[in-house]
Amino acid sequence: MKISRLEAGFNYAVLSLFTISALLPLVGVVLSALTPRAEATGGLAIPSSLAWSNFKLAWAEGHFTVYMRSSVIVTVAVVAITVVLASAAGYGFARLDFPGATPVFFLLLIGLMLPAEAFIIPLYYNLRGMGLTNTYWGLIAPQVAQSLAFGTFWMRNNFKQFPTSIIEAARLDGASEWALMWRVALPALRPAVLTMCLLLGMWTWNEFLIPLVMVTDESLRTAPLGMAFFQGRRSTDYALLAAGGMIVAAPVVIAYSFAQKHFVRGMLGGASR
Amino acid sequence: MVTSGPGALPRTRRRRSWLGLAFVAPALLVFIAFLGVPLAQSLWYSLWQWDGFSTATWAGLSNYTALLHDEGLRSSFEHAGVLVIFYAVLPVTIALGLTAILSRSIRLRGVGVFRTLLFLPQVIASVVVASTWVAIYSPNGLVNQLLRTVGLGSVTRAWLGDFTFALPAIGFIGTWLGVGLCLVLFLSGVSSIDSEVFEAARLDGAGIFTEFRAITLPALRGQIVVALTLTVIGAIKTFDLVYVTTRGGPGGSTTVPAYEAYSKAFQQREVGQAAAIAVVLTALILLVSVVINRFNPKDDG
Numbered sequence: 371m372k373i374s375r376l377e378a379g380f381n382y383a384v385l386s387l388f389t390i391s392a393l394l395p396l397v398g399v400v401l402s403a404l405t406p407r408a409e410a411t412g413g414l415a416i417p418s419s420l421a422w423s424n425f426k427l428a429w430a431e432g433h434f435t436v437y438m439r440s441s442v443i444v445t446v447a448v449v450a451i452t453v454v455l456a457s458a459a460g461y462g463f464a465r466l467d468f469p470g471a472t473p474v475f476f477l478l479l480i481g482l483m484l485p486a487e488a489f490i491i492p493l494y495y496n497l498r499g500m501g502l503t504n505t506y507w508g509l510i511a512p513q514v515a516q517s518l519a520f521g522t523f524w525m526r527n528n529f530k531q532f533p534t535s536i537i538e539a540a541r542l543d544g545a546s547e548w549a550l551m552w553r554v555a556l557p558a559l560r561p562a563v564l565t566m567c568l569l570l571g572m573w574t575w576n577e578f579l580i581p582l583v584m585v586t587d588e589s590l591r592t593a594p595l596g597m598a599f600f601q602g603r604r605s606t607d608y609a610l611l612a613a614g615g616m617i618v619a620a621p622v623v624i625a626y627s628f629a630q631k632h633f634v635r636g637m638l639g640g641a642s643r
Numbered sequence: 644m645v646t647s648g649p650g651a652l653p654r655t656r657r658r659r660s661w662l663g664l665a666f667v668a669p670a671l672l673v674f675i676a677f678l679g680v681p682l683a684q685s686l687w688y689s690l691w692q693w694d695g696f697s698t699a700t701w702a703g704l705s706n707y708t709a710l711l712h713d714e715g716l717r718s719s720f721e722h723a724g725v726l727v728i729f730y731a732v733l734p735v736t737i738a739l740g741l742t743a744i745l746s747r748s749i750r751l752r753g754v755g756v757f758r759t760l761l762f763l764p765q766v767i768a769s770v771v772v773a774s775t776w777v778a779i780y781s782p783n784g785l786v787n788q789l790l791r792t793v794g795l796g797s798v799t800r801a802w803l804g805d806f807t808f809a810l811p812a813i814g815f816i817g818t819w820l821g822v823g824l825c826l827v828l829f830l831s832g833v834s835s836i837d838s839e840v841f842e843a844a845r846l847d848g849a850g851i852f853t854e855f856r857a858i859t860l861p862a863l864r865g866q867i868v869v870a871l872t873l874t875v876i877g878a879i880k881t882f883d884l885v886y887v888t889t890r891g892g893p894g895g896s897t898t899v900p901a902y903e904a905y906s907k908a909f910q911q912r913e914v915g916q917a918a919a920i921a922v923v924l925t926a927l928i929l930l931v932s933v934v935i936n937r938f939n940p941k942d943d944g
Contacts, residue, residue: 411783462666488925492684515677576768594770
């Protein structure tokens with residue numbers, strides 16, 4: 371559609387002004403993180419010199435070596451296990467009918483809307499009884515369960531859209547159902563699987579309540595949990611807190627900068643956790 | 644695993660049908676063990692009075708009636724209601740306003756860059772977002788800085804420590820997060836409207852308001868439903884922001900149901916009461932998503 375230059379200019383101005391004000395808090399974080407600690411007051415100010423050492427100090431003082439390792443282990447495990455289980459379940463629901471498929475699927479769908487509060491209190495006592503609190507499995511298993519609702523739903527929709535003719539052809543060639551799913555359909559659905567992995571990875575990385583409840587052992591704390599404790603210890607050390615926040619946010623922000631279409635498309639599809 | 648017993652179904656079909664269950668079973672078992680069973684247990688726990696260690700005593704529905712009588716618990720739900728205005732109503736309204744201004748030129752070059760930037764806060768951990776806003780609301784933070792710049796130095800305060808302003812201050816973080824989400828959502832919806840429709844409207848002399856009411860708003864119904872579902876649920880289940888910024892304070896003025904459930908269960912050792920809060924919170928979320936999705940145009944047929 372043709373619009374006048376004046377109107378286009380006006381629209382750019384509105385959009386730019388709004389985007390800048392929306393990003394102001396994040397710009398503040400970056401500036402704070404680079405401000406020498408004595409100068410940082412929590413406000414927006416151009417630092418007199420760039421204190422890159424804040425990152426090093428925040429990393430050490432915030433014990434981020436431990437927390438980031440923990441987050442990586444939990445995130446990789448949750449995503450990997452969920453992808454396998456959700457692909458199998460999604461294929462089962464989309465391509466193989468079995469007795470009770472519809473009610474079981476709706477049961478899983480409820481999981482899409484459940485807040486963690488709905489199950490975390492008894493789950494804590496169950497896992498404590500099994501000796502799983504304060505272990506990686508205590509962090510991984512609940513988040514796999516929570517991710518399965520979205521994962522199964524997502525994979526089922528994608529397997530449903532996959533051309534039936536290809537599956538039938540491979541089936542006639544004698545391929546097993548597992549091979550049809552794993553070797554024929556999944557490789558062709560790589561973009562959809564990537565979207566799912568990125569969303570699940572982001573949700574797991576950013577999760578706060580489950581680690582807060584399930585672990586007290588410092589060596590198991592995930593990055594956001596560690597950040598909350600760091601915030602508690604250093605509540606007015608704005609430069610270090612800003613640097614710590616950037617460290618915690620960095621992996622997801624970097625992934626987002628490379629694959630923002632996956633994030634936007636996936637999250638705007640109504641996906642939430 | 645594969646059985647071939649007698650049955651009405653032909654053998655291959657029968658085999659495939661049990662195979663389907665085998666594909667679903669692992670996911671289903673994990674889901675039931677770590678989510679389904681605890682969910683049912685929440686209901687059961689909520690009928691007891693239990694400190695997490697000693698023997699529980701039957702409480703009947705008293706944990707639920709306490710939600711009405713206990714002022715602290717009742718106000719936590721009222722606070723969630725206030726947050727719905729900040730997290731959902733304001734962002735949807737503001738984003739619709741911006742969309743109205745921008746809808747004619749959504750195919751402007753470079754819109755993708757704005758989208759990427761506006762969406763960025765959505766991928767940042769809420770703990771980090773909260774920590775950022777703690778600095779912004781601090782005595783020398785950005786908010787007070789701006790107020791002093793425009794000569795309103797007398798109204799500056801420690802926003803998160805203020806009985807009146809702490810809850811709106813937390814709410815505003817939700818507004819900030821929500822506007823970006825809603826705007827990206829609505830702009831993507833507008834871009835799927837045929838541009839000839841706008842051109843025809845303009846030839847008919849439609850102004851920006853008529854155009855918005857007659858074209859943009861109806862076309863965005865699906866996106867508005869998604870935006871409301873995400874933001875209203877986000878408001879009702881707020882936890883991370885409150886935990887990091889105020890822990891419900893000062894004086895319980897920012898406490899919310901999810902925070903009460905956490906604090907009752909794991910700090911005050913009133914596990915039954917905590918479960919009742921969690922059950923009501925969950926019911927509220929399911930109810931809200933069902934009600935909002937009734938307006939989804941896809942479900943009309």
